[in-house]
Ligand SMILES: Nc1ncnc2c1ncn2[C@@H]1O[C@H](COP(=O)(O)OP(=O)(O)OP(=O)(O)O)[C@@H](O)[C@H]1O
């Protein structure tokens with residue numbers, strides 16, 4: 001048996017949260033599948049009857065556009081919610097999926113990171129904003145590829161972290177730093193934050209390297225690693241250009257099946 005590491009959490013502990021579960025999808029490494037996972041996990045939950053909110057905390061706005069919300073549709077964004085110019089409820093928009101809402105981001109959000117530096121309780125802005133939302137079963141926060149103030153806000157507001165790891169050569173590089181930062185937030189800002197899961201993405205079954213990465217990650221993270229592995233699939237990369245989650249665009253595709261499996265596994269872990 002693999003030794004139980006610091007990542008193993010008791011499922012019962014998670015199920016007792018009274019506020020909605022708030023998941024920060026985080027990895028400071030770029031292009032590992034954070035936004036794709038945020039969009040498709042949240043959509044998967046909504047398609048199964050849960051009310052889900054995606055909070056786009058990345059100035060690139062990929063989760064917003066992936067859900068069909070384009071720059072021109074965004075009057076107020078997470079920038080306004082974090083600077084407290086607009087109540088977060090005035091920022092949230094509906095998406096094409098019933099039960100799925102999004103609090104979008106635009107490039108303005110990069111400014112919030114700077115403007116908030118000297119602000120009062122700057123790390124707790126998102127937490128405060130999300131406390132004013134009601135009616136969600138799950139809130140999924142898409143983090144930018146950095147460890148700056150936006151990510152710190154996400155970790156302060158979240159109940160748990162989900163880390164996507166791309167099946168590639170440098171997969172585990174930077175992970176120590178990531179875990180250190182989560183530890184720092186746990187000690188100073190959010191003692192109940194847990195690392196709920198690690199999900200392997202862009203798996204290419206034709207390479208031995210990908211299989212090696214899966215094995216290494218499973219050895220390191222034990223049961224924290226999801227059984228579901230997301231394959232590299234062209235349809236997944238095409239879906240954002242349609243502004244649709246993969247399960248809506250092409251439900252029979254292998255990418256859609258993988259994200260459906262991930263959603264089901266997530267729900268099982270959360271006693272749903
Ligand atoms: N399973 C997959 N198969 C094929 N392409 C994928 C898959 N997952 C993500 N992609 C594509 O890879 C690119 C990076 O994915 P994504 O934007 O989700 O990563 P990210 O971690 O959010 O990136 P960033 O750090 O820039 O925010 C995107 O073009 C996306 O469409």
Ligand SMILES: [Mg+2]
Pocket residue numbers: 034035036058062063142143144
């Ligand atoms: Mg992203």
